[in-house]
Amino acid sequence: MKKxxxxxxxxxxxxxxxxxxxxxxxxxxxxxxxxGGTGAAVFNGQLEENVTIRVLENDTAIEKxxxxxxxxxxxxxxxxxxxxAVDANMDQYLDLANDGPYGYGPDVLYQxxxxxxxxxDGKHILPLPAEEFDCFEQIPDTAWNAFHATVDGTExxxxxxxxxxxxxxxxxxxxxxxxWESAWDEDKDSVPDxxxxxxxxxxxxxxxxxxxxxxxxYMKSLNDMYxxxxxxxxxxxxxxxxxxxxxxxxxxxxxxxxxxxxxxxQLASAMNEDCIDDTITTxxxxxxxxxxxxxxxSTPDVYSTFLDELTKAYEEQEGLSEWDAAKxxxxxxxxxxxPQLPSSGDLTDKNAExxxxxxxxxxNGYAVSSYTKAPNxxxxxxxxxxSYDMVKRRAHMLGIAPARGDVAKEVGGTSEExxxxxxxxxxxxxxxxxxxxQIWTPGQxxxxxxxxxxxxxxxxxxxxxxxxxxxxxxxxxxxxxxAITTLx
Amino acid sequence: MKQKNGFKMLDxxxxxxxxxxxxxxxxxxxxxxxxASLSKSGSIYSFDGFFPRSYSLAxxxxxxTDTTMYNYPKWFLNTLMVATGSCILGTFLTILTAYTMSRFxxxxxxxxxxxxxxxxxxxxxxxxxxxxxxxxxxxxxxHLWGLILIYAAGAPMGYLTQKGFFDTIPKAIxxxxxxxxxxxxxxxxxxxxxxxxxxxxxxxxxxxTWPWSDFILPKLLLKEKNLYTVAVGLMSLDETEFARFAAGxxxxxxxxVVLYFCLVRNMVNGIAAGAVKG
Numbered sequence: 001m002k003k004x005x006x007x008x009x010x011x012x013x014x015x016x017x018x019x020x021x022x023x024x025x026x027x028x029x030x031x032x033x034x035x036g037g038t039g040a041a042v043f044n045g046q047l048e049e050n051v052t053i054r055v056l057e058n059d060t061a062i063e064k065x066x067x068x069x070x071x072x073x074x075x076x077x078x079x080x081x082x083x084x085a086v087d088a089n090m091d092q093y094l095d096l097a098n099d100g101p102y103g104y105g106p107d108v109l110y111q112x113x114x115x116x117x118x119x120x121d122g123k124h125i126l127p128l129p130a131e132e133f134d135c136f137e138q139i140p141d142t143a144w145n146a147f148h149a150t151v152d153g154t155e156x157x158x159x160x161x162x163x164x165x166x167x168x169x170x171x172x173x174x175x176x177x178x179x180w181e182s183a184w185d186e187d188k189d190s191v192p193d194x195x196x197x198x199x200x201x202x203x204x205x206x207x208x209x210x211x212x213x214x215x216x217x218y219m220k221s222l223n224d225m226y227x228x229x230x231x232x233x234x235x236x237x238x239x240x241x242x243x244x245x246x247x248x249x250x251x252x253x254x255x256x257x258x259x260x261x262x263x264x265x266q267l268a269s270a271m272n273e274d275c276i277d278d279t280i281t282t283x284x285x286x287x288x289x290x291x292x293x294x295x296x297x298s299t300p301d302v303y304s305t306f307l308d309e310l311t312k313a314y315e316e317q318e319g320l321s322e323w324d325a326a327k328x329x330x331x332x333x334x335x336x337x338x339p340q341l342p343s344s345g346d347l348t349d350k351n352a353e354x355x356x357x358x359x360x361x362x363x364n365g366y367a368v369s370s371y372t373k374a375p376n377x378x379x380x381x382x383x384x385x386x387s388y389d390m391v392k393r394r395a396h397m398l399g400i401a402p403a404r405g406d407v408a409k410e411v412g413g414t415s416e417e418x419x420x421x422x423x424x425x426x427x428x429x430x431x432x433x434x435x436x437x438q439i440w441t442p443g444q445x446x447x448x449x450x451x452x453x454x455x456x457x458x459x460x461x462x463x464x465x466x467x468x469x470x471x472x473x474x475x476x477x478x479x480x481x482x483a484i485t486t487l488x
Numbered sequence: 489m490k491q492k493n494g495f496k497m498l499d500x501x502x503x504x505x506x507x508x509x510x511x512x513x514x515x516x517x518x519x520x521x522x523x524a525s526l527s528k529s530g531s532i533y534s535f536d537g538f539f540p541r542s543y544s545l546a547x548x549x550x551x552x553t554d555t556t557m558y559n560y561p562k563w564f565l566n567t568l569m570v571a572t573g574s575c576i577l578g579t580f581l582t583i584l585t586a587y588t589m590s591r592f593x594x595x596x597x598x599x600x601x602x603x604x605x606x607x608x609x610x611x612x613x614x615x616x617x618x619x620x621x622x623x624x625x626x627x628x629x630x631h632l633w634g635l636i637l638i639y640a641a642g643a644p645m646g647y648l649t650q651k652g653f654f655d656t657i658p659k660a661i662x663x664x665x666x667x668x669x670x671x672x673x674x675x676x677x678x679x680x681x682x683x684x685x686x687x688x689x690x691x692x693x694x695x696x697t698w699p700w701s702d703f704i705l706p707k708l709l710l711k712e713k714n715l716y717t718v719a720v721g722l723m724s725l726d727e728t729e730f731a732r733f734a735a736g737x738x739x740x741x742x743x744x745v746v747l748y749f750c751l752v753r754n755m756v757n758g759i760a761a762g763a764v765k766g
Binding site: 059062063089090091094099102104282283285286287290305309312313316 | 556726
C-alpha cells in the first residue's frame, strides 16, 4: 500500500514537471530581458517539517570542508523547523535518471549546466522560482540562460547558477626565466609576455625545451574538446546556430576557425606526443609541480589540486616544512586568464594584432530532484546555499569563480576576471540542449588527428595549410550533424 | 651414459629457465603494484622508468587515516562482511544442493540438473537489469544483505564440482550406516560431511573470493559511498590518487592470500583423511 502511495506521488510529481520543465521540444532561450520563469506547483511555500534532505555536492567542496560548513550552518538555522540537510553520500557522477525514480537519488544536486539540463530534458528536475532568490539580480543573463528551458512558450529555470567554470592558465612564477623582466617583458608592464600572448608562450615553450629536453613550456592534451574548441571560437567558430539553440547549424568550421586549429597545431609542435591523448591532462598536476611543465590550462575548481601537488613537491625536493611549502606554493602557483591570440592565426607572426581568447565554459549550480518528498525544504536549502555569505565562503575556500556579481566583485582577482569575461561573451557556455552530447567524440577525433599530424613525416601530413584544416573542421561538423540526426 | 646425463641436465635447465620466465611474467605486475603503492610522491608520472624514485609507507597510512573522501577501512569492512556472509550461506546451500543431487533419486532430478547446467552457461550480468528491478521492489538497494542474498542464492548453480566429489564417496557407506539405524541427516552430517572436508574448503574459498573481488553487482546495488565495497571504492578514486589505488589494491589481496595459506592445508589434510576412511 505504501509503495502504491509513493508511486502515485511520484507519478503526480513527474506529471507536474512534465508540463513544466523540458520536453522533446525543449529549447534554451536567447532573451536578453531577465526572466525567472515559473517554479513547479509543488513549491507552495509550506515547509515540510521533520524532514531530512540529501544533498549531492561536488567532491572538492566535500574534501575542502566547505560542504560540512554549509550543511552545519543550514541545520543550525533550520533546526526549529526540523529540517536537516545531510550529505547524499553518493558518487558525484550519479545517474539521477535511473536511481531517482526508485528513491535512491539525492534531493538537491550540484552539477554542471549541461548535466542539469539533460536531467531537465527527462523531467527529473523541478523548475525553480528563480525570482524568489536573492541572487536573481546579481547573476548575469548569460548564466541564467544556461539553466533556461522553454516549453510551449513558457520559460522555466531548472537550476540556480553558483560558479562559472572556464579554462584558466596555470603557471609557476618560479619557473620564469631569471631575466624575464628584461627579456620577456617588452611592454614593461611587469607581467611576463608569455602570460599575455600565446605567440610568446610558444616562443618560450620552444626555448625551454631546447635548453633542457626534459622540460617543456605550455603543455595540454589537445584531444580535450572542452579546452581546444576555445581556439576555434576566438576566430569566429561557434557550437550551434541561433545562439547555441539550433543544432541543425554546426559552426565549428565557421568564420576563420581554421586559424584556431593552426594555433593548436603550432602549440602541439612545442609539446610531445603525450598531447595526443589524455596523458597531459592527467599528469599536469605532478609535472607542473616537478617543474617539467611551465604552464597548462585547466578549470578553476582544480586550483587546490595543483596547489597540493606543488606543496608536496616543495616538501620533497627542497625539504621544506609543510607550512613553508604551502606558503611557497601559494606564492608561485598562478591562475590567470588565457593569453591573447594573434589575429593572423600564426604564432610566429610577430607583427600580428592581438585578439582576445574565447573559451568554452560551463556554469555549475543547484537543482532540485523531481523525486524529492520535501520540495519546499529543498528550495530553502538552495536559497541558503546560494546566499551572498555562503557563495562568498565557497569562493574563499574553493577558489571558484562565483556567478554572483556582488561576490565576484568582493572576491576580486581571477574570480572577477572570469565574471567579466562571462558578461562580455568571451566564455561560450555549453549549450543546454541534448544535441551537445554529440559534439565530443567527433571533436575529439579531429583534435587527435590534428595533434598526431604534427608528429607525422612531412610526406604523410594531412594538415599542411589553412585550407586542409578548414576541410578537417568541416568534416568534423558533418560527423556531428550525422550523429545528431541519426539519434533524433 | 654421460651423454644421457648431459641431456637430462639440459632438459632440467631449460625447464627451470622457462618456469622462472613464466613466473617472472606473472609476478612482475604484482611486484610493480606493490612498489607503486610504496611510492613516496604518490604519482605514477614521477616514476623513474618503471619504478618509483623514492619509497615510503605514507600512502598506506593515508589509506587508513584520511577517510574524508575515500573511507577505505569502511569499504574493507563492507567487503569482508559481504564476502564472509556469502561464503557461509553460499557454501551451505551449494553443499546441500550437491549432496541432494548426488545421493537422492527423485523425478525432477535429471531435468533440474539439465536446467541448472544450461542456466549456468549464461553470464551472470545478463540478468542485471532484472536483478536491479527486483531489488528495488524488495527494498534491498543500499543494503549489504541484498548482495549477500544474491551471491548466496547464485552459488548452488555451480554445484556440479561438489556433486562430482560426493559421487566418489561409495554409497555402500551410506547403506551400511542405514542398516545400523542412522537417519539421512546423521549419514550426511556424521559420515559424508567429514569426508567432504576438502570440498567444503574449496567451496568456501571460491564462495569467498568471488564477492571479494566482484565489481558489477556492488556497483549496481550500492549507491551510498559508505556502503561501497573495495572494488567499487577503488574505481571511484580521483585520477590523482594513483598511489592510494595501488595501496588499496595491494591490501585487498592480503586476506585472500592469508585465507589461501590457512585453508590449503585443510584441503590436503581433508583429502588424506578422506582417503584413509574411504
